[in-house]
Amino acid sequence: MIEPVRGRRISVEVNGERHERDVEARRLLVHFLRDDLDLTGTHVGCDTGNCGACTVIVDGLAVKSCMMLAVQADGSSVETVEGLARDGELHPLQQAFSSFHALQCGYCTPGMLMSAKHLLDHNSEPTESEIRRAIQGNICRCTGYVNIVEAIAATARGEVSG
C-alpha cells in the first residue's frame, strides 16, 4: 500500500518576501499565513467560505484564503493586508477607510481592503453597484457597508492620498 503524501515543502512569495516551509497537505492557506508566517492581519470569521475576512490576493486574484490549501499556493505570489502600507505610509484605501469611518471593530477590514484593492486594480472608475458587487463576498457586521462603499468610491476618485 502506498502511503498518501501528508505534507510538502512549499515556496510562497508573500508581500514581496519569499518563504519556504514544510506544511501539512491539508493546511489551509489562511492558517499558513497566520500560524506559520505569523501574518495575523488576515482573519478567519467562518468555516464555510462565506465571510471573506480571510481575503488575500493570489497572483492577481482575490481569494478567500480559507478556501485554498497552502500547497496550492506553492510558487505563487500572495498579497495580504500587511503589504498595503509602504514605508509607514498608508495605502489610499487604508486612509480612506479611516477617514470615512468604514471600520468599527476592524475584524472584516483586512479582507474588505483586499477585495477593494482587487477591484481598483482592475477597475479604476467603479460605479456604486460595481463596488457593492466587489465586496459582496465580505461580511461586515458593524457598519451596514455605507461608509465602506463611500471610502472605496472616494479612493477611486482620487480624493484620498495615502
Place this chain on the structure above:
Amino acid sequence: MSETTVTTDQPITLGEQEVAPGFIGQNVPRKEDRRLVQGEGVFVDDVKRHGMAYVHFARSPYAHAAIARIDVSRALELEGVYGTLIGEEVAAETDAFFQIAPPPGGDLKDYALAVGRVRHVGEPVVAVAAATRELARDAAELVEVDYEPLEPVLDPESAAAPDMPQLHDEVPSNTIWQGNFDYGDYDAALAEADKVVRIKRLHFHRFSSTPLETSGAVVEYNRGTGQWTIHSNNQFPGFAIIMMAPALRVGMDKLRFVSQDIGGGFGNKICTHVQLVAMCLLARKLRRAVNWTEWRTDQHTANSHGNERVFLDVEVPVKADGTLLGFKARMIDDCGAYTRYEPLGCIIWAQVTPGCYRWRHVRVDFSQVCTNKSPCGPNRGYSRMQHLWFTERIIDIVAHELRVDPVEIRKRNYIRADEMPYETPNGCVYDSGDYARCLDEALALIEYDGIEAKRRDAESRGRLLGVGIGSTLDSGTNNFGQATLVNPELQFSGNNEVATVKLDIFGEIVVTLGTTPQGQSHETTAAQVVADILQVSPDDVNVRAGHDSYWNSHAGFSGTYASQFAVTGLGAVKGATETLAGQIKQIGAAILGADSPDDVELGGGFVKRKDNPEAALPFMACGAIVNANNAVLPLELRELTLNCRYVYVPPHQMPDQERKYGNLTLTYATQIHACVVEVDPETGVYEIVDYGAVDDCGVRINPQIVEGQVQGATAQAIGAATHETFVYDEDGNLLTPNFYDYHVPHALDMPPLKTAYIESPSPFTPLGAKGMGEGGGAGLSAVASALQDALRGSGRPIVSDSSNPYNTVWELLRNPEESRQLVEVEDR
C-alpha cells in the same frame, strides 16, 4: 498615534461655568484605525504562547439525551494529543455556576461541560487539547459518547405543560421564572375604553448579531501563584469574574482578564464564562497554555442566541379619539437550555415598559421557560428590543383595525417633549427626547409628503408600496438593582465604571479604561474628553488599547455592554481627568509662586499663571517633579500622584421590589425609523426602497462615530427582520448553523440608508450624552410595519412575527384570513 486634523471651534462646558472650544462634538479621526487598517490589531486568536495547545470541543448531536458512557482513550492515543476534559472532572473540580434566578429556577446546575445529560445540539461534552487545530479536531472525532436520547422540549408555548419532559430535575414545568407586573389601574382603563383591540398571538423570533470574530481565549496558568491569565474576547469581564471565581473556588484576583481588539460583540460575548472555565481547568491540568477559537458553526449552535418571545392574549383598551389607555398581555420568553445571564431578560424589558407612549395602565404576566435549544443571552437591544417591537406592533395593528393613520396615532400617543423628564407607569424616568419631532425628521428623509404618488407609481409597475415606522428607545446605564426584582436575595444594584488618567515623567498623558471595546471607538472618544479638560490635542493623549483587569481600572460592572460608555466610561474619564487637572494646577501654582491653583490655567501642554502667561511650567516638568524630583515640592503637596483613578457611579436608587417599581436605567436615547418597501404580490419578494433613521442620543461626542453605530444597528435590525433566523427542526437540530443558511446582510442587500439627528441633552449625565449603539431594533418594527401597510389592499393581513422572509410575506398574501383571525375589535 493618529493625526488629528480638526480644529477646536465648538464650545464645550467644563466644570460649572467654564466654557472653552473643544474636541467634544468633533469628528476626530479614530485612534484605533491606524493599527486596524494595517492588520496590526491583536485579536484573541492572534495571541500565541510557546507550546500552546489547541482545544476542540466534542459536542452533543442530540437536543436532549442522557450520557451513558464517555470514552476518550482512542483520542488520547493519537500522537500530539495532550489531554482531554470531561464533565465528571468538571463536576468534581468546580461548583455549578451561580444562578441569578431564585429557586426553583435558580436550582438548576450549569457546568462548563455537560454533566450526565445534554440539553441542546452543540452542547460541549468533551474538550480535547492537541498540538494543532487540525489534530484537536481529529481527536475530538475519536471521542466515543453513548447517548440515550430523550424527548426534546422545543416549543416555548407548551414547555410548561404538565405532560412535557423536564429539562432540569430541579426546575418543575420548565419554568425558570414567573412574575406579574401591574401598573396604573388596568381594570379601570378597560372599563373606560370605547373599543378594545385583542390580538391572540405575536411572536418575536430567535436570531443573534453573530459577530464576525467568533468567541475564543488563550488561557495560561501560573502554577507558582495559582493565577490564570485569560486572553479573551469576553466583553463583560466584571460579570465573567463574578461567575468564574466561585465556580473555580478561587479569589477574584486569581483571574486576570486581558483583551486588546475584539471583533464585534453585540452582547453575544458576555456569557463565555462557561467555556472559559473549561479552558482554565485544561490549562491547569495540562500545564500549558491553551487556545480555544470557536468555529462559526459552534457560535451559531451553542453560543448565545437572542431571546425568543411570545405575546399571548394581548388586550388594548382604546378611546374613540385614538388614545391608547394601556395593554395587557401574557408573555413567554424562551431562554434555551441554560440560564447564563437569564432570567435578567425577564426584567430588562421593563426599562421601556410603555415604549414611546403615554399609556399608563399595564398588566403583564411574564414567564420564562427553558427549552432544548441554544442558551440565550444579551443580544444588541437585549430584551427591550422584543418589548419595543411588541408595543410598535400594537400601535400599527390598532391603527390598521380602527383605520386610523399610523402617523397620527403615534403623534397622539407619543410622550411629549414638554413632559420630559417623564416618569413611566413603572417608575422609570425618561430623561429627555422629542419623539414627534424625530418622526417628522424621519418622514422627511423618505419624502413622505409625496408617498401617495410613489404608491401609484409602484402600482403601475405591479408592485405594492408600504410605509412603516419604528419608534424605539435605547435605554442605557442600567441600574443593576433591577436584578432584585427577579430575585430579592441578589446583592446587585447601581452601576460603575473606572478610568485612570496619569501624567508620566516625560509629560505623557496616559489613559486606562475599564471597558472592553469591540468597535465603539473608546480610545478616540476618551481622548476627546481628556484633551478638552487638559487643553491639549487628542494626539497628545495616549489611551491604552484594550482591557487588563490588573491595570486597576476595573470595577464590578466593568465591560462594554448595554449602551453606557458615553455616560459611565466617559464619566469616569472626565472625573479622573478633572482630578489630574486639579493636581497639575496645585503643582503649577506652587512652583510658579502663584497664591492658589485658581490663579493658574492649563493651555498648550503648560500650566501658566493667569496674570503672567510667560510664567509657565510644561506638563513634562510637572510629571518629572512628582515622579522623580519631589524633594523640590512643598511637604503638603507630596501626596499628589498625578495618577488619578476615578469611579463613576450613577445616581441610582434601589427599586421597590414589592411593586416592581423604580428607575431602571439612567438614559433613554431615541430612534425613530421610517421604511418604504415594494412588494411583488405574485411572489412575496420585497425590496426596501427607501429608509430613514433618526437618532437622538443627547450630546454626540463624535458625530461620525454615532452615525456609524446607527448605520450598523439599522443593518442588523433589517437583517433580522428579513432573513436572519435560528430555525430548529422537530428533533431540535439547528437548521441555520452557518453563514450559508443564516443569511446576514451583504453589501448588495442593504437599502439606501439616510440618517438625521437631533440632540436632546440628558440632564442626568456628566457630558449630556446618552448611551447609544444598540439602537433598539427600530428596523425590525419599521419593516413589519411597512409590510402590513403594503399588504392592506390584499386582504388586510396582520404581520404578527418579527421574522418576515419572502416566504412569510407570500403566505400572508396567499391566505390573509388566517392572520386576520389573530385580531378582533370589540366596540363598546
